[in-house]
Amino acid sequence: MAVYTEVSDDDLASFLSRYEVGELLSYKGIAEGVENTNYIVHTTTGPYILTLYEKRVSADDLPFFLGLMEHLAARQVTCPTPVRDRTGNHLGELCGRAAALVTFLEGFWIRRPKPEHCSKVGHALAQLHQAGADFKLTRRNALSTWDWRPLFERFASEADSIAPGLEALIKAELDVLETDWPLALPEGVIHADLFPDNVFFLAKDVSGLIDFYFACNDALAYDIAICLNAWCFEQDFSFNVTKARALLRGYEEVRSLTEDERKAMPLLARGAALRFLLTRCYDWLNRPAGAVVNPHDPIDYLRRLRFHQSVRSIADYGYGDGSR
Ligand SMILES: Nc1ncnc2c1ncn2[C@@H]1O[C@H](COP(=O)(O)OP(=O)(O)OP(=O)(O)O)[C@@H](O)[C@H]1O
Numbered sequence: 540m541a542v543y544t545e546v547s548d549d550d551l552a553s554f555l556s557r558y559e560v561g562e563l564l565s566y567k568g569i570a571e572g573v574e575n576t577n578y579i580v581h582t583t584t585g586p587y588i589l590t591l592y593e594k595r596v597s598a599d600d601l602p603f604f605l606g607l608m609e610h611l612a613a614r615q616v617t618c619p620t621p622v623r624d625r626t627g628n629h630l631g632e633l634c635g636r637a638a639a640l641v642t643f644l645e646g647f648w649i650r651r652p653k654p655e656h657c658s659k660v661g662h663a664l665a666q667l668h669q670a671g672a673d674f675k676l677t678r679r680n681a682l683s684t685w686d687w688r689p690l691f692e693r694f695a696s697e698a699d700s701i702a703p704g705l706e707a708l709i710k711a712e713l714d715v716l717e718t719d720w721p722l723a724l725p726e727g728v729i730h731a732d733l734f735p736d737n738v739f740f741l742a743k744d745v746s747g748l749i750d751f752y753f754a755c756n757d758a759l760a761y762d763i764a765i766c767l768n769a770w771c772f773e774q775d776f777s778f779n780v781t782k783a784r785a786l787l788r789g790y791e792e793v794r795s796l797t798e799d800e801r802k803a804m805p806l807l808a809r810g811a812a813l814r815f816l817l818t819r820c821y822d823w824l825n826r827p828a829g830a831v832v833n834p835h836d837p838i839d840y841l842r843r844l845r846f847h848q849s850v851r852s853i854a855d856y857g858y859g860d861g862s863r
């Protein structure tokens with residue numbers, strides 16, 4: 540996360556007094572991430588994460604996100620659990636922002652994932668999909684295929700300042716994806732942002748998943764496509780088929796892909812690459828003055844998109860090829 544909103548110690552102490560979490564000992568802003576403001580807060584009962592919800596999070600969606608974390612945690616998908624205040628609410632207000640306190644998860648995210656990490660994340664993703672099946676609330680994906688063009692139009696005239704030819708490339712890609720996007724795949728609750736920095740490991744095992752603030756109802760296989768993008772490319776942007784194979788196998792240890800999902804995977808992966816290219820371009824061109832934030836480089840996702848445009852079938856992601 541980032542720090543868009545500075546919180547004073549008086550404001551924080553008064554906010555915390557509504558919870559049964561003891562006395563404030565210390566707190567510190569977390570510069571990592573780009574979406575919301577986060578602080579690590581130490582009290583006499585332990586560490587917590589305080590999140591102040593910023594621009595992309597709508598207050599109306601917070602019951603879905605916080606309820607989902609509670610739902611998943613109760614079904615053995617380890618994730619932060621929202622702390623309820625003395626009146627039973629898990630949502631409060633701080634410095635004019637909606638705010639929540641969640642439990643602190645032990646573990647580290649893996650900066651250079653290996654195939655074994657990809658296998659574990661595939662497995663964890665399928666467990667999340669299964670555990671989310673009986674979650675009662677629903678949320679539309681606010682960054683679905685049909686939201687991409689309006690987002691693009693907000694920065695299209697500046698796109699070529701990021702990379703020459705980018706405006707035309709994105710337009711052409713939108714034309715393809717809007718026409719061919721698969722509409723009848725199995726749907727459910729998806730995480731929609733399961734990047735390496737949102738998966739904590741302890742030793743070799745997943746110790747928890749964080750950052751559910753893009754979670755929504757959408758095609759389950761689209762969530763896999765997001766992970767193929769986020770976990771299976773090297774720093775030089777080359778695609779690592781061993782990692783993709785491991786991720787898909789890890790997923791299928793829990794849930795098998797349908798024929799339609801397998802056929803759709805290259806297109807879903809293009810869509811996932813475009814979705815992150817679009818938000819990264821927008822953020823790159825609209826950095827708020829004075830905020831502690833390191834925007835992600837859009838070009839990483841342009842390279843991924845180009846790779847997926849060359850993919851012919853899920854076999855190119857190592858699926859079903861019998862290799863180890
Ligand atoms: N429950 C938690 N327990 C421990 N650390 C956490 C927790 N939640 C967040 N963090 C820390 O805060 C950092 C940023 O959190 P998070 O990824 O949710 O932020 P974000 O702004 O939504 O980022 P992103 O760019 O991934 O969307 C994490 O990398 C982690 O260090």
Ligand SMILES: N[C@@H](CCO)C(=O)O
Pocket residue numbers: 573574732734815818819835
């Ligand atoms: N995971 C996203 C940031 C949060 O949307 C990215 O890397 O672009």
